[in-house]
Amino acid sequence: MKAIAVLGGPISNWPVDIKEKIKEAQASGTMIAASDRGSLFLLELGIIPNLAVGDFDSLKKAELSKIEEKVEDIRYAKPEKNETDSEQLFLTLFEDYQVDQVDLYGATGGRLDHFFVNVLTFLNAPLHKYKSQVRMIDQQNLILFLKPGQNQLFPISTYPYLGIGNLTSVKNLNIYNAKYPLAHFSSRIPRMFSSNEFIKQNKIKVTFDEGDVIAIYSRDKDRFSNI
Amino acid sequence: MKAIAVLGGPISNWPVDIKEKIKEAQASGTMIAASDRGSLFLLELGIIPNLAVGDFDSLKKAELSKIEEKVEDIRYAKPEKNETDSEQLFLTLFEDYQVDQVDLYGATGGRLDHFFVNVLTFLNAPLHKYKSQVRMIDQQNLILFLKPGQNQLFPISTYPYLGIGNLTSVKNLNIYNAKYPLAHFSSRIPRMFSSNEFIKQNKIKVTFDEGDVIAIYSRDKDRFSNI
Numbered sequence: 398m399k400a401i402a403v404l405g406g407p408i409s410n411w412p413v414d415i416k417e418k419i420k421e422a423q424a425s426g427t428m429i430a431a432s433d434r435g436s437l438f439l440l441e442l443g444i445i446p447n448l449a450v451g452d453f454d455s456l457k458k459a460e461l462s463k464i465e466e467k468v469e470d471i472r473y474a475k476p477e478k479n480e481t482d483s484e485q486l487f488l489t490l491f492e493d494y495q496v497d498q499v500d501l502y503g504a505t506g507g508r509l510d511h512f513f514v515n516v517l518t519f520l521n522a523p524l525h526k527y528k529s530q531v532r533m534i535d536q537q538n539l540i541l542f543l544k545p546g547q548n549q550l551f552p553i554s555t556y557p558y559l560g561i562g563n564l565t566s567v568k569n570l571n572i573y574n575a576k577y578p579l580a581h582f583s584s585r586i587p588r589m590f591s592s593n594e595f596i597k598q599n600k601i602k603v604t605f606d607e608g609d610v611i612a613i614y615s616r617d618k619d620r621f622s623n624i
Numbered sequence: 625m626k627a628i629a630v631l632g633g634p635i636s637n638w639p640v641d642i643k644e645k646i647k648e649a650q651a652s653g654t655m656i657a658a659s660d661r662g663s664l665f666l667l668e669l670g671i672i673p674n675l676a677v678g679d680f681d682s683l684k685k686a687e688l689s690k691i692e693e694k695v696e697d698i699r700y701a702k703p704e705k706n707e708t709d710s711e712q713l714f715l716t717l718f719e720d721y722q723v724d725q726v727d728l729y730g731a732t733g734g735r736l737d738h739f740f741v742n743v744l745t746f747l748n749a750p751l752h753k754y755k756s757q758v759r760m761i762d763q764q765n766l767i768l769f770l771k772p773g774q775n776q777l778f779p780i781s782t783y784p785y786l787g788i789g790n791l792t793s794v795k796n797l798n799i800y801n802a803k804y805p806l807a808h809f810s811s812r813i814p815r816m817f818s819s820n821e822f823i824k825q826n827k828i829k830v831t832f833d834e835g836d837v838i839a840i841y842s843r844d845k846d847r848f849s850n851i
Contacts, residue, residue, distance in 0.1 A: 537736075540736065591737035
């Protein structure tokens with residue numbers, strides 16, 4: 398089963414067609430989940446999530462009542478705890494619901510402490526083992542967490558740029574078939590190689606022996622602004 | 625000498641009072657620098673930067689002419705090179721102009737490959753040694769790069785939240801005098817401890833033995849939306 402998860406990041410960063418996308422996905426069996434304020438945003442779009450997780454401490458009482466009335470599976474997190482709301486949301490999806498893939502919205506923009514939590518949570522236990530099942534999507538970016546070994550990246554016509562970077566110590570990172578290839582890069586320090594491009598419609602191959610590497614498909618805002 | 629540097633990130637992320645802030649700063653002797661599209665944004669605000677650095681490949685010819693006509697010190701970067709435009713901008717500021725502190729705008733939002741380049745450039749040579757002289761500022765965040773040893777963080781009334789996180793392997797990270805203290809945290813994996821808060825008006829003390837730790841002061845957008 399696939400899932401879409403919506404966190405509380407600013408709506409201005411969401412893809413503009415998110416409402417239709419989520420409605421269609423839900424109609425065809427994709428599970429819709431949200432953490433905290435994300436649940437409220439969904440209800441405002443007329444979408445009832447199947448699962449809501451959070452301490453809901455940022456919501457007003459009437460807002461929480463609305464969620465409690467509509468959403469089937471609600472998990473209450475304790476306000477002061479080890480796991481963050483979003484961690485508990487992802488764990489519920491991967492472990493209780495055994496979903497195969499999660500498309501994540503509302504994880505970027507706004508408060509950068511939240512953004513770093515959302516990205517770095519997939520580098521740490523207990524979520525590290527699920528990282529390659531997650532895609533983080535906003536209006537201008539699509540982030541994938543790659544796995545050591547070989548990764549094939551397909552061109553996506555609406556995202557002309559590709560950044561490849563290591564967020565932990567990396568060994569023997571290689572980028573093949575790209576406008577800017579990279580060979581045998583190893584470093585203890587995180588680094589991002591941005592603004593790479595696909596050559597025609599060829600796949601880009603990324604390989605590395607060890608480490609946490611992400612791929613960021615991106616586009617400028619002036620281009621494709623109606624998407 | 626202090627400097628303000630403006631990169632090409634989306635204007636929607638800039639503090640709304642940036643025009644007045646930069647004009648006042650320039651009038652009182654702060655150097656104004658910009659990379660690529662940042663120069664154009666400044667000219668549109670009626671501000672002539674003292675220094676412009678970039679390959680300017682994202683600008684139209686007429687836009688570049690405008691920059692060449694107005695800006696005193698222009699450094700042309702080669703389009704395919706080892707250093708990024710922003711790296712060359714910072715190196716020019718710290719090494720040629722010997723500035724003591726840089727407030728950086730336009731480094732966040734929009735394309736996340738660019739955002740990661742802008743943050744991670746300060747973890748790598750040749751800019752690593754200057755990292756504690758940089759503040760990265762947008763509408764909701766103020767990022768500082770801390771130094772091993774003791775760091776005193778003062779409360780800033782318009783930013784109620786504080787995130788503390790390691791972006792490289794860290795040894796013995798401690799947070800004192802905060803709502804959520806942290807003791808003897810060591811990890812090879814980057815992690816962000818978000819949403820901490822100051823207790824009354826007390827300084828927060830952050831210490832660590834080794835690694836790259838950042839502090840993110842942040843605020844929600846609903847609050848202080850007129851700032």
